[in-house]
Amino acid sequence: MTDERFEKQLNFLTEMDKMKTILRKNIIIDKTKNEDDAEHSWHMALFAVTLFEYADPGVDLLRAVKMALVHDLVETYAGDTFCFDEAANESKELREAQAADRVFGLLPAEQGAEFRRLWEEFDRMDTPDALYAAAMDRLQPFILNYNTDGHTWKLGAVREDQVYRRLEPVRAALPALWGTIDKMVRACIEKGLIRAS
Amino acid sequence: MTDERFEKQLNFLTEMDKMKTILRKNIIIDKTKNEDDAEHSWHMALFAVTLFEYADPGVDLLRAVKMALVHDLVETYAGDTFCFDEAANESKELREAQAADRVFGLLPAEQGAEFRRLWEEFDRMDTPDALYAAAMDRLQPFILNYNTDGHTWKLGAVREDQVYRRLEPVRAALPALWGTIDKMVRACIEKGLIRAS
Numbered sequence: 001m002t003d004e005r006f007e008k009q010l011n012f013l014t015e016m017d018k019m020k021t022i023l024r025k026n027i028i029i030d031k032t033k034n035e036d037d038a039e040h041s042w043h044m045a046l047f048a049v050t051l052f053e054y055a056d057p058g059v060d061l062l063r064a065v066k067m068a069l070v071h072d073l074v075e076t077y078a079g080d081t082f083c084f085d086e087a088a089n090e091s092k093e094l095r096e097a098q099a100a101d102r103v104f105g106l107l108p109a110e111q112g113a114e115f116r117r118l119w120e121e122f123d124r125m126d127t128p129d130a131l132y133a134a135a136m137d138r139l140q141p142f143i144l145n146y147n148t149d150g151h152t153w154k155l156g157a158v159r160e161d162q163v164y165r166r167l168e169p170v171r172a173a174l175p176a177l178w179g180t181i182d183k184m185v186r187a188c189i190e191k192g193l194i195r196a197s
Numbered sequence: 198m199t200d201e202r203f204e205k206q207l208n209f210l211t212e213m214d215k216m217k218t219i220l221r222k223n224i225i226i227d228k229t230k231n232e233d234d235a236e237h238s239w240h241m242a243l244f245a246v247t248l249f250e251y252a253d254p255g256v257d258l259l260r261a262v263k264m265a266l267v268h269d270l271v272e273t274y275a276g277d278t279f280c281f282d283e284a285a286n287e288s289k290e291l292r293e294a295q296a297a298d299r300v301f302g303l304l305p306a307e308q309g310a311e312f313r314r315l316w317e318e319f320d321r322m323d324t325p326d327a328l329y330a331a332a333m334d335r336l337q338p339f340i341l342n343y344n345t346d347g348h349t350w351k352l353g354a355v356r357e358d359q360v361y362r363r364l365e366p367v368r369a370a371l372p373a374l375w376g377t378i379d380k381m382v383r384a385c386i387e388k389g390l391i392r393a394s
Contacts, residue, residue: 019240021225029214038239050304054203
């Protein structure tokens with residue numbers, strides 16, 4: 001029994017190695033390569049741990065970190081969808097739901113269901129844990145863009161209103177930091193890294 | 198006050214982007230590249246979450262996952278030390294202690310001290326949380342080696358007794374799984390991926 005369970009878990013952990021090959025649109029700060037999903041998920045989890053003092057007192061950090069670790073697993077089969085590509089985002093939901101059947105289906109049933117619920121909750125952003133995790137998922141690439149002359153903003157000719165929409169969970173989850181982050185956005189608009197709307 | 202704190206935390210999170218450039222000796226399972234520290238740390242944290250049911254009931258999963266996220270941060274300044282290179286491991290302690298001053302010194306004092314304590318506890322492996330985290334740090338590269346024809350074992354002409362020594366925390370922290378893992382080691386010795394002692 002343990003053997004069969006462990007075999008499934010090992011198979012899942014082995015398959016998920018693919019996260020290291022799924023490239024995002026972001027480049028890392030030294031500009032030598034695109035960031036991959038495993039790197040992004042680690043960095044996002046470190047953001048969550050480091051900035052936890054600013055979260056709503058009701059946030060469960062372990063659940064938020066678990067979300068960070070699993071929130072992109074479906075991309076191993078569905079690929080990365082550029083957040084500023086509106087057409088690609090239309091087909092994203094169906095592609096990712098099908099990928100989720102495959103990814104979470106690798107695990108023992110109840111564990112796969114638990115991981116899938118975490119991912120779905122994260123995606124809906126309708127609990128304090130999910131909102132906090134989503135804020136980290138938005139803030140981390142913002143910081144990469146901020147430090148790489150707006151790499152993906154330029155790539156997508158991204159407008160101010162699009163950036164603010166992406167950062168909405170950051171404003172909601174980290175109100176104490178929003179003043180500082182808003183100043184950073186303004187500076188990027190002034191430098192022409194983000195198009196003024 | 199918040200501004201200065203947040204600035205330090207952001208600077209730390211920005212500096213730690215370097216984790217994505219620190220290459221390990223392991224290659225990823227599709228054999229296209231070496232694994233980096235950020236990828237390894239994410240994978241190790243996912244191992245910790247997925248295999249938690251086999252841990253000692255006293256283990257605090259959040260602390261173990263935090264250890265996974267921060268256990269290699271010092272390598273951003275000290276570099277990766279090949280675990281099977283005995284000469285390099287002699288100088289490792291001093292190099293890493295100096296790097297730790299720099300890495301954890303980026304954070305507000307009490308937060309830097311907290312992260313540093315987690316890293317030191319992890320390194321000592323003298324608590325259930327640290328032993329469990331260390332087991333994940335050993336099992337994850339074992340699984341990569343197992344799936345890449347013993348890539349780093351061959352690189353270091355590694356002997357059976359060295360592999361068993363590396364896996365000792367796995368045996369101690371996950372007794373229910375040791376039978377299966379031991380069988381995997383035996384199979385690798387039989388295939389000549391690990392040198393029989």
